[in-house]
Structures are given as structure tokens and as C-alpha cells.
Amino acid sequence: MEPRALWWLLLGLLLMSTGSAGEYVGLSESQCQVPAKERVDCGYPQVTKEQCNNRGCCFDSSIRNVPWCFKPLQETECTF
Template identity: 45%
Template sequence: MEPQSPWFLLILFILGLCTGVEGEKPSACQCSRLDPKNRKNCGFPGISGEECFASGCCFDTQVPGVPWCFTPLPKQESEGCVMEVKARVNCGYPAISPETCKSRGCCFDDQIPEVPWCFYPLPVNECHY
């Protein structure tokens, strides 16, 4: 038997990483802090909660007229930092460093321009499925 090519092994490795992330159940904060009107469909008609969570999505049937299986908010370093951008309350100043921001007990995320990058965390005990 011949050894596999490095490219084939690399592709298998990458696919394995994607599969592991895809099946990770999102946290309660990633699901409950998303405004229902901002939900993006992540399932198919008739999907069960178990199937939805198994695909790494959120499931909530309590709000009619919006997707029940939906894409979660992005995972953050701390659960208190998981929130929609509009919920951010400024905790810093222009050009604050991530280290200075975190030393204040705040969250830092510089991925979106023109919003607070250093912002106060939210209480985690308010998150629920």
C-alpha cells in the first residue's frame, strides 16, 4: 500500500476540523441574546430541536413568524461578551488596546468598524435556552 499524498491528508484534516465545529452546540447566550427579527434560518421545515442543535444551530419555537432553527451569535472569549452589536455599551476610548480594555473588566472585539470595540459585558445568568 502506498502512502497517501500530503494534500489528501491535509484535506481530510481540514474536513475533520470543520465537522467538529459544526456539531458543537451553541451556548445559551449565543442563542437567547439574538433579537428574533435578526434570526437567519439554519435548518429545514420540520427540523427537530435535537437535529438543529446537532448542526451547531440554535432552536427556539416561542416566537411565531421567525426561523425556529437559526444561526447563533459568534462565540466570544467570555460568555458575557456574547451580544448583538447594538447592545454594546462603550467601556473605552478611541485606540484603546485589547489589554487595557480587558484590564478594565470589559470585552474587546475590533471586527466591526464604527461600533464600540471595548464594551461592557452582560450578566451571563440572564442567558437561557
């Protein structure tokens, strides 16, 4: 394989492995399944997904007029 083709292949793989809409850094996906009307803002205007995740918050920009950077649900443990 010529070097240029290898470079494009590596670039494509890198882009596929980086942030997607369903990826949550340090949180389980279930923690970020917060109904839109129950979201508590965790960011600031123009916060990016990376900045939001670095704050330990969830990011979902698929719903308009609700916080996109919001506090995750707390996982609870059952104790008897």
C-alpha cells in the first residue's frame, strides 16, 4: 500500500474512533438518559462536548431549547 493511502486509512480510523453522539466519558450511557424536562444545566454558553465531559457532565445536542450539557443521573446501589 502506498504511503498516501495508508495515511488516509489511518486518518479515517482515527475519525471513526473519536467522539460520537452516544459516547460518554467516565459515565455509563444509562446515567445520561435524563429526560429533557428533567435536565439540570451543567455547562455554560458555547460549551463543547469535550469541555462538558471534562466537567463530569453529559452532552446531548439532539434536543433544542433544553440544556445540552447536563448533570448525569446518579447510580444508586441497593443496600440491604
